[in-house]
Amino acid sequence: MTSFREKAKSELMTIFTAAVAAVDPERIVKQWVQVNDELAQIGNCSFSLNKVGKLWVVGAGKAAARMAKALEEILAKYLAGGIVITKYGHGLPLEKITVREAGHPVPDEAGVEATKEILRLVQSVGERDAIFVLISGGGSALLIAPSTGLTLRDKQEITTLLLNNGVPIEQINVVRKHLSQVKGGQLARHAYPAQVFSLILSDVIGDPVDIIASGPTVPDPSTFKDAVAVLHRYHLWDRLPPRAVRFLTAALEGKQSDTPKPGDEVFSKVKNFIIGNNYQALQGAYQQAKTLGYRTLILSSSIQGEAREVARVLAAIAREVVRSGNPLSPPACIIAGGETTVTIRGEGLGGRNQELALAIALDLQGLDNVAVLSAGSDGTDGPTDAAGAFAFGDTVARGQNKGLDAQAYLQNNDSYHYFKAIGDLFQSGPTGTNVMDLQIILVQQPEN
């Protein structure tokens, strides 16, 4: 069993690495943007570099610096300059593009200042210029510009209020876009009439461009009236900071311009491209698993739901592979991705991937030939130093040998300490990209 575990871990890591490589920010930017013979090609769009004005780069997200680095190389002499914002510790020294670091997941004043720089830049570019906007996970917190008269603190207070009062995320976003100068298509308005190419690395299920980083270059159908209606619906209007009430009251009286709507002319100059997503990572995993000799199946790139319940379904599929060779016969690799949630009931340490791995281990007990890795594609999982964890048919038994009760650890949401104790944490370090999570299930033939 030890040798099976070690070999399976090694293969799971190889597959994970291939998945992450398939959405490497530098690589995918270079796939999407090419310059040949004075012609720039972005996806299926192209323009002559002799006819365009200057080229600029702005952006925000955990992968912003690496995406910017690639663009600096591709655009080379054609690049005029730019500013991107990334999370603390994720910066890179670039030549023409300024990289600012700021707070994430909690936004800070550094983010506000850097966003001001971006807004000044895009407002100053000429009509014939083109701006590349680089969007990746975390962009919503990093690209932050409270509406005139509001402070960062006001916005945070309102977000906390919305989160704590059961407001669904779609409705929270309606409010947030209306307390911002940059979200909900407003960056595109500031950039108008320059040409905008948005390159988006998606960290949201289904790749909804209006949700990823709050859609700075995407039309927003919602209105100030909708935002105020949400606040009334949840009885939060009277609990808003006074500045927010003044701002929204003025906005309702038409004293503020609303976010740009679908059909607004600013979007005639905008192209949004999803250049990387969870599905691409799954495809990378798929190719690698095939190379390793596995029959391979991509189950879904939009897995969601409570982590421990999702685990039960994945375990049921693994059991069926063992039992009847469905949906694939061994050696089989089943690949899934998306983003689960964890309803925290305990006081332990973990992340949604480690929780999923612990739950699946409980359902895989006694299966000798199954190995699972659940991990965040960015190399992190919850507030831990792990990206995820490995699960095997003997994960529960090896815990018992050390006096650990896997079920009790799961109840306490303490998956991190369980996996740490048995040596099955997956610690990849930061991967430089972020397309949510991956689950990789290997089922070997019985004789292995």
Added chain:
Amino acid sequence: MTSFREKAKSELMTIFTAAVAAVDPERIVKQWVQVNDELAQIGNCSFSLNKVGKLWVVGAGKAAARMAKALEEILAKYLAGGIVITKYGHGLPLEKITVREAGHPVPDEAGVEATKEILRLVQSVGERDAIFVLISGGGSALLIAPSTGLTLRDKQEITTLLLNNGVPIEQINVVRKHLSQVKGGQLARHAYPAQVFSLILSDVIGDPVDIIASGPTVPDPSTFKDAVAVLHRYHLWDRLPPRAVRFLTAALEGKQSDTPKPGDEVFSKVKNFIIGNNYQALQGAYQQAKTLGYRTLILSSSIQGEAREVARVLAAIAREVVRSGNPLSPPACIIAGGETTVTIRGEGLGGRNQELALAIALDLQGLDNVAVLSAGSDGTDGPTDAAGAFAFGDTVARGQNKGLDAQAYLQNNDSYHYFKAIGDLFQSGPTGTNVMDLQIILVQQPEN
């Protein structure tokens, strides 16, 4: 959309019908037991009908009468007689086998009396005789023989106590087997030294023969000591009916014989056969879906977990079919089975299949080409007159048109009334078999 829905419903019903037909009790008994030229064949066992003594049939479960009917036909003149117990309304007039009806899911005195008849019969058969034991879902409540000195009421009181105090089902079973004269291999002991052939239609995930109908012909590794330990662990010993305390105290002193253990000689004369299970039903569905022209995948026959969370994973897979053609490209049929659970928080009416269908509808909103049926293979779902329900991409929208909020109905566990209002209940009537639940997902090509 209407014509798509009608066609999809019709195909889903055809596939469901094929699934149920594949585990039809009469059909599978006839597949497993054959008589040719004085030779009886049961699976891979055979014996000469000239050398054996008399042949008897006993059994219990919702499908018991139909299984017995098939055996009457197969064994014909070789059959001496027998007694089977089935649920009220599930009886059939047979010639040589007495069919008793009794209470299910709550056992009653009719079950106790009929079980006494069965015990008297099996104790009276000769060493050279053979007994066919027919086991199907519901057998645990129908084949009921409280230990000497206990009443049915005592047993029910204890079961309620165990269920209400968070005792896991495995430990509940340990206690129940030790308050019974028939569960946990004890029917086999009563039948010894006759030859026993147990034909089991499984209604439990993974087909654990010791769990299905509480394993009347299967060794029980657990002891009276284990049963008493469970009662102490959950602080229930002092809350037991006095007769149970007296019985168990005497048992601990060795005054009662324990359930027969693995290796016990009584099992040298017992063969247990799983003749039907959820996987077989899925295979029936698979063949029918192929015939209808679908690319088809069996996902798992052991799906478990909270119904609404399982729904999210199944919806994610359906979405991937639409989005990328994984794990199959349309026209695709994905088949799953097992038994989900519902944590009741509301006050509505429904069953786990209807709840799953309502939850999946919420995640399928806007998909034009997807149709789902979740249904109990026995034709019932919860305390309703439906077997399950159909879900489509417009299930939520059609409810809205009638002023119904699907999310609110789900929160209130009121899936039955939602589906009744929009006309998407699946009412098959009793199917005569029971191998848990089925989920069938159809994804058509966009042009359909």
